[in-house]
Amino acid sequence: xxxxxxxxxxxxxxxxxxxxxxxxxxxxxxxxxxxxxxxxxxxxxxxxxxxxxxxxxxxxxxxxxxxxxxxxxxxxxxxxxxxxxxxxxxxxxxxxxxxxxxxxxxxxxxxxxxxxxxxxxxxxxxxxxxxxxxxxxxxxxxxxxxxxxxxxxxxxxxxxxxxxxxxxxxxxxxxxxxxxxxxxxxxxxxxxxxxxxxxxxxxxxxxxxxxxxxxxx
Numbered sequence: 746x747x748x749x750x751x752x753x754x755x756x757x758x759x760x761x762x763x764x765x766x767x768x769x770x771x772x773x774x775x776x777x778x779x780x781x782x783x784x785x786x787x788x789x790x791x792x793x794x795x796x797x798x799x800x801x802x803x804x805x806x807x808x809x810x811x812x813x814x815x816x817x818x819x820x821x822x823x824x825x826x827x828x829x830x831x832x833x834x835x836x837x838x839x840x841x842x843x844x845x846x847x848x849x850x851x852x853x854x855x856x857x858x859x860x861x862x863x864x865x866x867x868x869x870x871x872x873x874x875x876x877x878x879x880x881x882x883x884x885x886x887x888x889x890x891x892x893x894x895x896x897x898x899x900x901x902x903x904x905x906x907x908x909x910x911x912x913x914x915x916x917x918x919x920x921x922x923x924x925x926x927x928x929x930x931x932x933x934x935x936x937x938x939x940x941x942x943x944x945x946x947x948x949x950x951x952x953x954x955x956x957x958x959x960x961x962x
Contacts, residue, residue: 754957769947772952780956803852840870849875856886865935866940867936875951882952883952885956888956888960908924911935
């Protein structure tokens with residue numbers, strides 16, 4: 746039964762890659778998290794000649810081992826927006842500074858089959874960087890993030906990605922108890938800013954690494 750499943754995902758990922766490239770993204774398909782890590786470290790970073798790097802919230806970025814591989818580098822300026830030792834005000838300032846780096850890495854909550862990136866943020870630094878600021882952006886996407894259209898993307902984000910993330914972060918929101926969106930007014934609400942990125946501008950600024958594994962939320 747493995748072979749038809751492999752064929753299914755190889756075909757679907759190839760179609761999404763084609764749709765993304767038609768929308769001016771620079772998309773590539775890799776077989777697994779290890780290959781995604783190699784792609785970022787050995788190809789994307791050298792090709793962009795990035796002298797400063799930062800990132801936004803992404804479990805895929807962490808799970809693939811890219812965070813650990815980059816955070817201690819001395820050959821580039823690294824703005825670690827995950828550093829737990831920083832006070833809240835200092836962390837917010839670092840997130841502001843991260844919007845001006847050469848290379849910004851993050852994930853996407855959903856990717857449509859027509860090649861759109863759909864994201865929903867709490868603070869806004871992740872979606873802000875995808876939209877404008879960093880010279881280059883790398884989006885790491887597990888195959889489980891692929892959806893048919895915008896309606897499915899929004900449903901997935903509100904009723905799966907967001908509840909799982911508030912549980913992970915121990916936020917006190919209704920969806921942490923019910924597992925689906927309650928359109929709450931909680932101070933801990935993480936669903937504040939939507940972005941739909943239909944095309945990359947300039948062409949190739951946003952690079953999408955499609956990973957043939959289920960990764961992230």
